[in-house]
Amino acid sequence: MSGAVKISRELIDVKLEASSNATNPVIKFIAIIAIAVYYFMITDLYRMYLLIFAILIYYNFKALPYQVAKPKYRFLIIFSLLIVIVQLAASRQGDLVFFLIPKIFNLGPFFPIYQKGLFYAILFVGRFWGVITISWVFIDSTNPFDFAQSLTNLKVPYRLAYSLSLALRFTPVLNNEITVIRNAQQTRGLNSTPNSIKGTYNLLKFTLFPIISSTLNRIKDITLSMEGRAFGLYVDRTPLKEMPLQILDIIQLFVLILLLMLLLMF
């Protein structure tokens, strides 16, 4: 074995050793599900928002290894507003808290806000933010192919496991493509912040075609790349990284579930 080849081999061993010490992605996935379930079981708004806040702080200040771009909060805020409007309009239970539009002279008041409506609006927004933020942490801290391998260890067929991991791998890529296309629209004189329904319709219309074209091209290229390297040739494949379930992973999961149960009970 030549000197250079020997060096490569040592570097590979170091790299494999480092990745075997990371938390098993399946355990991480179960933990995420457990936290999401917790969000749907509790109605204590203080605890819920405290947990969301803690996760947001962790997410924004910890450099997660697979993070490609910080998410835009605008979409979350708009969607949250929609949830609030629907809940406030739909629920008329509980005490009347206030009117959104107070009585002015002989007009009004309009849009009564009831206690239950307000409560459900804040609860559902919390659940929505909770699930989204915890999924950000999972996506940005997990190597998609380690996740696929750990699923394969649990007897999930590797073709299925890799389809899932490819979706994770290319989510940020697609996000980036959308940004490029939005930029391209503006360089061709299209207003990216239209203030009319027609403008918004045009913006969506002129995003759809390039995104479809770009996604189809990407799928074609990745298919050629994978098939051109014998993906799916055999029923089994040899994983370089084993990603076995370790005792420490199971202990971590157990502690988390115990903690969540305690939080639910007390």
Next chain:
Amino acid sequence: MKDINFQYSDSQPKIISNVNLKINKGEFIVITGRSGSGKSTLALILSGFIPHLIGGTYTGEVIYQGIETRSLTLGEISQLVGLVHQDPENQIVTSNVLEEVAFGPENLNLPKEEILERISLCLSATNLDELISRGTNELSGGEKQRVALASLLAMGGSVLILDEPTSYLDIVNRAQVLKTLQKLNLSQNMTIIVIDHQPEIYKDLLTRLIVLEKGSIIGDYYAEEIDYTPYQVSVNSLKKIRILPPNNSIDNILQTDEYSVFLKNTKILSDISLKINSGLIYGIIGRNGSGKTTFANSLLNLHTNKGKMSIFGKNTAKKPTHEIAKDCGLIFQNPNHQIFEQTVKKEILFAPSNLNLDSELTDEKIHQLLVDSSLEQYKNSPPFGLSFGEKRRLTVISIDVYSPSILILDEPFIGQDRYNFEFILKILQKRKENGLTSVIISHRKELFNLVDRFIIFDQGHLIGEGNPREVLPIIKSKHLYPIMEEI
């Protein structure tokens, strides 16, 4: 290859027609020809994707070492031959270098020890040992190209096909890739087949040049017989444009002062102070990752910036992109990103209509543009169905149609044959004659006889601005061009 014929569908003409070709082990072959001549399709046939994965009417035989590829599965063919695509970015599947090189051998279900052995050998052969822990999104263009090469080498095949392997690369990265190919060809006796519009890049490596036209082989030359002139843009046609005197030249139509650009809060460009005049052709050059594209995008406020930036003396720092676009057009590297409409004719009208400039456009002018760009026959066809070269011509005319005072073209020559190159030259000539400014970002050597002035970036800094002769020492010292006889 014996009597190969292929057409993608019955409604389309034959893309490959009666191709017969014999390639010996250890040859280094370059396949060239105009855009749409069938080069990439031939690569797909040689690598087994046609007929195994891509549909169409296919007849003939491809035989590797006595085995006809139709009797093999695609996975089996992948152990004989590998195809590296034009843009390696689109070929990379996994998140880091080690996983990418391991991906193929893992699929072959080889013993772990053999996988490790293959990875070690391939990383060494492509000089990637140091990059083993790197994320694939952290690699430069040249590094990605070498990772793509290593990942195919790990399949254990003896034939490598590369589709324009150096088109995205600067001169240093290109030299690295060529050196790797030479090493594989000479020391490992690998057969290398390269598809490129610029065969002269490989003149020290190739053993044969094959020329395709309309899907058929029209030339097959050994190294000593090759005349590279037909594949090169003539120096005179470039100089003819450069010597045109500036028409009604206005100074400082675009100016930046202590201008910095940020991407995700990281400073990418620092303290750029630059003045651009009207009626000239500028070339922006620099190594991969030096900030050329970032600078171009930032001029239209697509990135966060600080400092002064003005067009025609008006501060544009806070102006929205769609308003700056009226004075400053930008053509992206990838034409697929800049096509929006459902027909070619509507696409030409897209920007003028957004900018309320469509009333100035007559049917005759649009017709003339379509004729000049050889797109007339497609005027009612969807632009997404055009070839890469046709899309490039369409994106160029779709912005040039409203004659912005400044036109920035980001790598307009990638994947373009001589015909498309000369089409872009005509646009540049017309713009110069009309006193309009053009700015080209490119690694192509032709720039040195074409542009009036160079703007040189290095690691996020402007390190030079001036006519080609003035900046020659910088170009030499930074290895931006294999100097010098063309200048």
